[in-house]
Amino acid sequence: MAPYIGTATSRVDGLAKVTGTAKYAAEYNAPGLAHASMVGATIAKGRITRIDTTAALRVDGVITVLTHENRPPLADNDQAYNDDVAPEGTPFRPLYDGRIIFNGQPIALVVANTLEAARFAASLVRADYLTEPHVTDIHTKRDRGLAVKDPITPLDALFAPPKQRGAPGPALDGADVRHDGEYYVPIEHHNPMEPFASTAVVESDGRLTIYDKTQGVQNVQRYLCSVLGLKQDDVRVISTFVGGAFGVGLRPQFQAVLAALAARALGRSVRVVLTRQQMYVLGYRPAMIQRIVVGANANGTLNAITHDAVTVTSQHENYYRQETGWSGLLYSCANAKYAHRLAKLDLPTACDMRGPSAATGVYALECAMDELAAALKIDPVELRLRCYSDRDQHDNRPYSSKALRECYHQGAEAFGWHTRNPEPRAMRDGSELVGWGMASGVWDAFQAAITVRIRLSANGHAEVACATSDIGTGTATVMTQVAADMLGLPLDSVSVLLGDSTLPASPVEGGSWIAASVSNGIAATADAIRKELLRLAALMPDSSLSGTEADDVGLVDGMLVSRRDNARAVSIADAMRHSAVDQIEREITTNPIEDAARAHNTHSAVFAEVKVDEQLGVIRVTRVVSAIAAGRIVNTKTATSQILGGVVWGIGMALHEETAIDHRFGRVMNANFAEYHVPVHADVHNIKVIFVDEADDSNPLGIKGVGEIGIVGVAAAIANAVHHATGKRVRDLPITLDKLLGKPS
């Protein structure tokens, strides 16, 4: 048996998911459940002068229509609406008043006995507005943005641009080769398979249980309590399974407030499910205009980088991440300078979307590096090796580990990079031009404070509990593996409880930090259980373990075993039975090890092959190799799936995805899967994932996390491959065939 850590363990909830027994937020039922349909504003800015619900109320089966005029009380201060990951500003308040701040904003909730009645009646709600001029196009505000500086909250301070180093201006003037390019990433939406939904169940004692789609049940619970003026015990939030979220579930979404509000108003359970179209009223990846200037010496060493970015946020909140900072971090370069401005638009607030800021910022950097390599006539991999840095360039710290060099070598080897003809348009396959491109990727390796409870029963079963979500990444499986190894039990003797606000405290699942946080939390808690078992074992007469040092005894195959002499062993069951103990329970909070002296990051090297139809401009991504350095990989199967998913996201970012807004109305035009293109199976070909060995001691288990590193660099590798295939550089994403066949840029 075991060890399970490091193996390709299948998902513990896989069977439940594929057989449909895994229940998602909109699948919970309750006696008398009512169904609600949200009505969205049809203007981008202004206020409601009159809202008419009479026709909706006349529909058979309609129970009520909630609007800002008749809603139950809601908190009236910004603080109450701030959640754990809210940016600075004034959070949106659903149904609070008649003010409209973005198109599609909820203005009414129709509650009925059936979903059909609710949706039909919602179509009959009429609003008159006093409209005000709005702006939703980043380009009209590109020179009038709010400078990101002097951040107010500690979270924001983390994301402000790094300070300048050296003297980039003179360095650029003295460079042998200089590249200056502008790169554009449009607004993109997360498009998880499961729509946002909340089922608010009124329990017999009047308390609320909210089955919600979220990345953080306790974040939602705190938010609902403060917005609705309820006590912590009055609201329980459950989110056992999440059908993808990718960042848009980090903040509480308005369907949860609407469901809770209606349930409280009616004293009856209510479900709210957003339609696919309404999902485009939630947060999004901010559009980003970036200018990068890089200067290099003829030998391929960098002497300066400047990175300027303009990103989208709402009028009411200043959302940003460290969009520019990655550029000066990654490569050895003495001079660097950053500037970041926010284009404040009449839209919902932007939010985190897989690899937020790195997916976009590194796209620009890695395209610029490719353009520089071409100008220097140096192989793109070779250029990156010449600029390689073993120290964090911002703070001149060593890394806890950085096996990016091995990523380049192993990725290039697996891809066959050494046979690449550097000339653009030199490689062909029949009527198709063949291009090979590559890029680096980087992400943070975070760990957060987390609390884990373990109950070990004398029958040899362990229950592991933590409020973390499993957003589809495989958290429940990883937790099971780690607990099984640490407690010396088979996998099926471990059960995991998660996604419930009543469980021990967890932060939101995001930033790729949960695998490291919860695994080390389980290890620490299991260790406390081990020590208690050893104490019990030592109480047994003639115990073969009496006198052993605590650290010399491990848990293996249901036994306490001396690591020095495995003949000295006592079964867990005997130790517990002897003291008449049925259950051992420990609950421990694990904090990250303070290690500010070193930088903590994951890295990748991505290699992509594209084939481009020369006449039609159709691009196929035929091969991708992604070599990842992310510390210890707990589960090679689910981790590979994370990277595969990230690569597919990168294909979408490079070639397909773009949220189109009709700026006359400030409204999303392609709020559906027919017109918002994501990669489908036919777009996804051969993807190979390599995990390079990387020993790291930032936490006891050496885990860094892989949820986000998989997308970073992929769009750049593909864009670089398209340039290599065609000789044409398209800098604004997505690279669609009209841009490829149009005028050279």
Ligand code: MOS
């Ligand atoms: Mo991730 S974008 O922190 O869910």
